[in-house]
Amino acid sequence: MDQIPAVLVDGIFYAAWLFVAAVGMTLIYGVMKIVNLTHGSFYALGAYAAASLTGAWLAKGYPPMLSYAVLLGSAVLVSVIVAPLIERGILRFMYTKDEVVILLITYALFLILEDTIKLIWGVDPYFIAEPYGLLGSFDVGDLSYPTYNLILVGIAIASGVGLTLMLRGTRIGKLLLTVIHDPEVSRAMGINVDRFYLVTFTFGSMLAAIGGAFTAPTVSVVPGLGVEIIVLSFAVVVIGGLGSLPGAALGAVIVGLVRSATIHYAPEVELFVIYFVMALVLAFRPRGLFSLAEPRKI
């Protein structure tokens, strides 16, 4: 029983990480109806860019406190370069195809990006542990946690709240909701749907890259980093409902808590349990816990 605080704290940290990694996937699906496998590649790209740029920053002896800005900046930089290239260069010609075919196209792009990363950064691991230890630690009960973990919680809350406010409160958000509801009519009404797609894809990918960048200091950055993120993100967004923001948050919290609980109480079922929850949700509410009724089109 005395493990409960630890389970909760671990669960929250894990949930925050999952949310940042997965929210872009739900955003892209919600707007563009693309199940995007390149999401994992952007996560890996973010991690690699952050590892090499932050590594260079620290090696030059610049102030280490600013390395957090470098982490963020490198994720933004790499996604702003690569995402438009993919969306404008390839994906935009595919929007008329079936959902499943687009999924396969992103699978092909994922394979290509995996090796592009190896070509650019090589296959040796990168380590940038310094930002992780820099902020010290804080105590919960008699357990000590690195303060760094709070950054991801902050990013998760900021991106979740920011996106929700943007969708609900701004003109752009309302236009975006229109595009989501019916791209064709939106186009007829003079909304630049193509630009919305471009921005959504870039921004969604950027969130994945940010997730990767802020994970980089806590792990060794090696090839294959993005492979697991893809299925984990699937689990998160499917549990909440593909395309739903509060759904992604709920999915992240559920998966986060379930995983940390199993790690503490029954480590042998850790991996299994996440996908078991995903299958259960799909079995009983295929469109996820937060699903809305599909708008019917004539």
Add this chain to the structure above:
Amino acid sequence: MSRDRTLPILGAVLLAVVLAGPLLPQWALFLVTIAIAKGLVALGLMLLLRAGLVSFGQALYYCIGAYTAGSVGKFFHVGDMLMQMLAGAAAAALVAFILGFLLARYRGIFFGLLSLALSMILYGLLAKNEALGSTDGFNVLPSTVLGIRPTEAWVRYVVVAVGCGVALLATALVYRYLKTPLGQLAPAIKDNEIRVEYMGTSVRNAIHVLYVIAAALSGIGGALAATTVGHIDPDMAYWTTSGEFIFITILAGTGSVVAPFLGAAIFGIIHTVAFDLSPNTWQMSLGTVLLLVIVFLPDGLWSLFTRRKAA
């Protein structure tokens, strides 16, 4: 359509492989067997694809087949290859029969995601199971065929020969199945499901049957791969393995029962050549080929043959 020559052609190709077998180097025999194993899985996926369903978790049955084959050898000392394949197919078909009640209700992206989740469940279970070797998996015992244990030099060849025979048999059965009314329903389901229901047929049952057949084929493929490689691990159930199978199926197209084997052979060749030339960019070659095929040959490589004949 010259469909009627399909089986003789496949038979001739496989016979040629069996006859040429003793002359081929060991690595080539290995490639051929793996291509047959993966071709069997792709054959199952092709059946589903004809009905418009893409399973992103067919590795589930591939892995069940492999682990069943390995387990009957390890725990019950059944070393016979044919028995192992039979057990693999039966186990996969049984699981698919049960899961089919659930999956037959799903279409499009949700079918893919649910099958993905199910295969990842198996991966999670196996990766943490001490008795089955956790993430390391375990070695499969050298196999016998009909009670005869082939000598070291001939093992690969025997496996290839048996694989060819099993593949031919399975393909012939699938070919027959496609000639039946139930088999011909798949493209109709893809086109317009409601219309099929109005004709008085249960779409759900048809998909359930397809799903079980596909699983049995994957189970055989998995068992064959286990015998060939001599080692099995949970990665056989990971989603990237499923991705490979989809790659082969899309590459091949749904034009013929022979296509999946052709696709698997081409996949093996691309994989080997690209890996040989540059070990860090073979995935890039695969991805590029997949992209080109989806864009320029949406019906797969097989459409190259049929297109020419139609002209």
